[in-house]
Amino acid sequence: MEALGYILETQEIELPGGDATSDQHDAYDQWSVDDMKVRCYMLASMSNELQKQHENMKSSREILKNLRKLYGNNSRTAQYEILKELFRARMQEGIEVAAYMQKMIRLIQQLDKLEFQMDVDLVLWSLPDSFSGFIVNFHMNKLSCSLFELLNMLVTAQNAMNNKRKDKEFILVAGTSSNKTGKKKKKSKKGSVPQQLVGVTKKKGKAKIVF
Template identity: 35%
Template sequence: MSFNPLSIILQQNRLTGPNYIDWKRNLDIVLTAESYKFVLTEQCPDAPTGESTQEEIEYHRKWVKADEMARCYILASMSNVLQHQHQDLPTAYDIMNNLKELFGHQDRASRQEAMRKIMTATMQEGTPVRDHILKMMAYLNEIQILGGEIDGETQIDMILQTLPRSFEQFLLNYNMNKRVYSLAELLTELQEAEGLFRHNAQIHYAENGSTSKPKGKKKKK
């Protein structure tokens, strides 16, 4: 494994046990950036035979190489004791599965806490919608990293329930038109809606607020 800046993330946060959640979060970042994360969710394809297509041969080669790199990243970022315990396991998936058995209780507690934050979150009027949605996306990503599964449509519904009354028209349009958004698309649409609210508020102030004359004091006779 060649040295690169990403490996520093793991070297500075080596897995010792109690820091399993933080280590796993950093590992997720590194494996995603290096395009190796798929080996943790996709099974190793069968070894090529004389009847295998070129595409099948290439995919098998790609999977084996990615697994080798992911396994190196994982082992290199462990304490010496944990490294010794896991170095004979054949795949990155096997290593992560064994770590889950050892430290999975941390996953459950942290996942429940992230879920609690989502269920109790409420965007305050005047808060930039971008900041709020990014915070919600971070909670959802945390749940995913910790092994929770929430489908895309449910994620959108959960976020929409946290919006203040100023977004009621947006919610009405969303439901009536049966819109389907990704998280990124939802963020864009909400920012556009927020800009429209502000624009209309400025027009309302210009038409009504500026025309109202301050009341002067009556002169005494």
């Protein structure tokens, strides 16, 4: 295996041209064989998921380049932790959308620094069902905006929903109060004595006037 180390440490040998010497062709053929061995060793040491990601790559150097990109000190570990937090993020009903959006923006900006591009779809996906109308309108109107513009739009939408909810609650409370008042009036009418019969008592079927 040590004899194959040059495959990853030295410059890749390119396919010889038509005017190449036999030694150049032999060197390329040997490099191709060794590169295939290294590629097989690398794939054999990977998990099934990583194998699927790299099995179509033509050379061991291409696999190594992608692995460095995935697991480099400044990228992969940080990306994994940020993405895990982002994909687990789900805004709970009742919390302030401004605070939630600030958290999402902070995480996505961290990914941008790692040259990992994200857009607003992840934020929209994580919103609760109460924002379904906003999401439908966003896609129907084919809106394009920055994360900070989306923040302002979501705050406006949440304020509108809160005001609408308060109006409904006010109407419901007002309606309930009216119903209670109506029932009290009906109850008092049922137990009241007509004004013209005040002072009149019944005695064995005959009216008796009380002076």
